[in-house]
Amino acid sequence: MDHSYCRLVLVCSVLALCLGNQGARSQLTVDFYYNTCPQLYAIVQQHVFSAMMVETRMGASLLRLHFHDCFVNGCDGSILLDGDTGEKFALPNLNSVRGFEVIDAIKADLETFCPEVVSCADIVALAASYGVLFSGGPYYDVLLGRRDGLVANQSGANNSLPSPFEPIDSIIQKFNAVGLNTTDVVVLSGAHTIGQARCALFSKRLSNFSATSSVDPTLDATLAASLQSLCAGGDGNQTTALDARSADYFDNHYYQNLLVERGLLSSDQGLFSSPDGVASTKALVQTYSDDGEQFFYDFVWSMLKMGNISPPPGSAGQIRKNCRVVN
Numbered sequence: 484m485d486h487s488y489c490r491l492v493l494v495c496s497v498l499a500l501c502l503g504n505q506g507a508r509s510q511l512t513v514d515f516y517y518n519t520c521p522q523l524y525a526i527v528q529q530h531v532f533s534a535m536m537v538e539t540r541m542g543a544s545l546l547r548l549h550f551h552d553c554f555v556n557g558c559d560g561s562i563l564l565d566g567d568t569g570e571k572f573a574l575p576n577l578n579s580v581r582g583f584e585v586i587d588a589i590k591a592d593l594e595t596f597c598p599e600v601v602s603c604a605d606i607v608a609l610a611a612s613y614g615v616l617f618s619g620g621p622y623y624d625v626l627l628g629r630r631d632g633l634v635a636n637q638s639g640a641n642n643s644l645p646s647p648f649e650p651i652d653s654i655i656q657k658f659n660a661v662g663l664n665t666t667d668v669v670v671l672s673g674a675h676t677i678g679q680a681r682c683a684l685f686s687k688r689l690s691n692f693s694a695t696s697s698v699d700p701t702l703d704a705t706l707a708a709s710l711q712s713l714c715a716g717g718d719g720n721q722t723t724a725l726d727a728r729s730a731d732y733f734d735n736h737y738y739q740n741l742l743v744e745r746g747l748l749s750s751d752q753g754l755f756s757s758p759d760g761v762a763s764t765k766a767l768v769q770t771y772s773d774d775g776e777q778f779f780y781d782f783v784w785s786m787l788k789m790g791n792i793s794p795p796p797g798s799a800g801q802i803r804k805n806c807r808v809v810n
């Protein structure tokens with residue numbers, strides 16, 4: 484067993500103990516379904532793997548689904564609820580967040596093997612971890628035992644999820660609001676080592692940028708030119724890789740890109756190049772660009788913290804039979 488693996492196992496065990504003392508989520512454990520649904524891991528793995536065989540990007544989409552679930556009402560599967568007043572229709576999610584069908588397929592199998600046992604929120608957390616693993620990222624033991632929320636919170640999704648147009652200081656505040664710190668912002672932004680973004684989310688950087696510069700001066704000129712031609716047709720839904728060096732592979736190229744002004748979103752490049760990023764996040768970007776092992780180690784830690792964001796006290800929840808509707 485190599486050292487990095489031992490370190491990860493140690494992190495998971497220590498974190499399980501630390502997070503276990505945080506009250507509302509004291510029930511989260513690695514072996515929560517050990518007796519009640521031993522098929523869980525095989526079922527989730529198999530579905531995520533098959534979905535990624537069809538479309539590699541699905542690993543990234545599942546990771547983002549977990550993030551957008553946890554930041555609104557805690558990790559309670561509220562993002563999965565259907566209805567036009569739901570989180571799915573919030574601005575950061577509409578035509579953007581993906582992976583719902585994969586979660587549905589997993590849930591359908593689980594309802595056959597262990598009915599009404601596994602929460603949708605846990606399925607999302609576990610699917611995200613396999614999305615990372617099958618993209619070449621670190622393995623970690625997901626802490627389980629979440630319950631599904633009874634309500635979605637569309638205004639919460641509009642207000643609490645960070646926007647790519649926001650300054651770094653304000654993104655840090657949104658992370659702080661859910662108990663995550665500046666290091667978590669930099670580490671979890673490293674998720675943008677995989678997946679895609681639409682022109683609408685970065686085209687502001689490509690023309691009429693400011694009074695003095697047509698293109699964002701912190702965007703590499705060659706990348707800017709290729710993005711301009713990609714987005715020229717005006718189709719805001721056209722997508723490109725967040726990490727152009729290795730779009731589907733989970734590594735630390737994301738940070739190395741930022742050093743040479745090849746971050747795609749303004750909120751990515753801002754971690755290294757904006758005035759508030761220089762003050763708070765730049766040194767960490769440098770660290771992770773130099774040391775991929777440190778990035779993996781810290782990513783696991785931050786994912787476990789993010790996965791432990793609790794629903795508000797008093798919202799006990801349920802185990803949904805269908806992830807799209809409350810029972």
Ligand code: HEM
Binds near residue numbers: 547580648672678
């Ligand atoms: C720090 C603040 C963040 C901002 C402003 C941000 C913003 C965005 C935006 C605008 C997109 C593209 C959406 C689209 O084209 O429709 C995106 C994609 C993505 N984000 Fe983030 N994000 C942030 C943090 C995170 C975190 C914490 C994670 C996970 C831990 C994450 C994971 C992803 C992934 C994997 C994708 C690609 C999804 C896909 O290809 O389907 N992001 N993000």
